[in-house]
Amino acid sequence: MTATNRDELQLSRRSALGLVGASTLLGAPALAASTAACAGPAVVAPRGPAGEYQLPPLPYASDALDGFLSQEILELHHDKHHAGYVRGLNSTLAALAEARTKGDYSGIKALSRALAFHGSGHVLHTLYWHSMSPNGGGSPKDGVLKTMLDASFGSVDGFRKQFGAATKQAEASGWGILAYEPLGDQLIVTAAESHQQMAVQGAIPLLVCDVWEHAYYLRYQNRRNDYVDAFFDVIHWDFAEQHLAATRQGAVQGHGGR
Numbered sequence: 001m002t003a004t005n006r007d008e009l010q011l012s013r014r015s016a017l018g019l020v021g022a023s024t025l026l027g028a029p030a031l032a033a034s035t036a037a038c039a040g041p042a043v044v045a046p047r048g049p050a051g052e053y054q055l056p057p058l059p060y061a062s063d064a065l066d067g068f069l070s071q072e073i074l075e076l077h078h079d080k081h082h083a084g085y086v087r088g089l090n091s092t093l094a095a096l097a098e099a100r101t102k103g104d105y106s107g108i109k110a111l112s113r114a115l116a117f118h119g120s121g122h123v124l125h126t127l128y129w130h131s132m133s134p135n136g137g138g139s140p141k142d143g144v145l146k147t148m149l150d151a152s153f154g155s156v157d158g159f160r161k162q163f164g165a166a167t168k169q170a171e172a173s174g175w176g177i178l179a180y181e182p183l184g185d186q187l188i189v190t191a192a193e194s195h196q197q198m199a200v201q202g203a204i205p206l207l208v209c210d211v212w213e214h215a216y217y218l219r220y221q222n223r224r225n226d227y228v229d230a231f232f233d234v235i236h237w238d239f240a241e242q243h244l245a246a247t248r249q250g251a252v253q254g255h256g257g258r
């Protein structure tokens with residue numbers, strides 16, 4: 001098996017396992033190279049020398065979204081909150097390795113819960129930074145994303161309304177998520193509570209909006225709806241287009257693509 005074939009097999013397997021965007025978000029550089037070759041640049045979160053997860057840099061200056069979110073909010077959110085999920089993910093994986101070494105799985109329930117919490121937190125925050133752009137907003141260009149938004153939601157405006165409503169009504173802390181569901185080869189909107197609840201297994205997040213209070217409270221206080229409405233002014237359609245193409249390329253689909 002060639003290295004490329006092995007990478008592609010790994011990519012398909014990861015997608016089949018539904019590791020919420022792991023193929024393009026958390027993959028090793030070889031996986032990213034494979035993905036990028038078929039569908040343009042994909043998001044790659046850095047890994048340390050021992051394979052540990054690392055906090056990815058913001059894809060723009062921390063004051064670049066100032067009309068929407070202040071530099072203070074973005075730096076707190078990225079440098080403190082996102083960094084905390086990365087630390088939690090690494091420490092949970094270390095605890096799981098220790099459990100395997102000792103053959104002691106008495107704490108597996110809590111560790112599995114921690115893995116889902118911190119792993120999903122890291123994936124979703126990585127995606128969140130790319131879901132916004134200082135040059136974002138407006139409508140997606142003609143392309144696969146727009147075609148699939150039309151097919152799945154009736155129109156881009158139909159998506160906007162469903163995504164906005166689902167995100168505003170996510171209970172307590174959560175997320176609005178535009179996801180690709182490979183068995184139906186279609187787009188769906190989900191709203192995660194916390195990071196990992198209400199997940200559709202196998203669906204791969206493409207574009208997300210963080211509605212934990214730490215994402216918006218310093219500017220919007222309790223006006224979550226205003227924050228979600230303003231999110232559409234910075235929504236990064238080009239990223240979603242590229243991420244969708246890379247994701248579909250590596251996904252196991254139930255039937256042929258459009």
Ligand SMILES: [Fe+2]
Nearest residue numbers: 081210212215
């Ligand atoms: Fe957050």
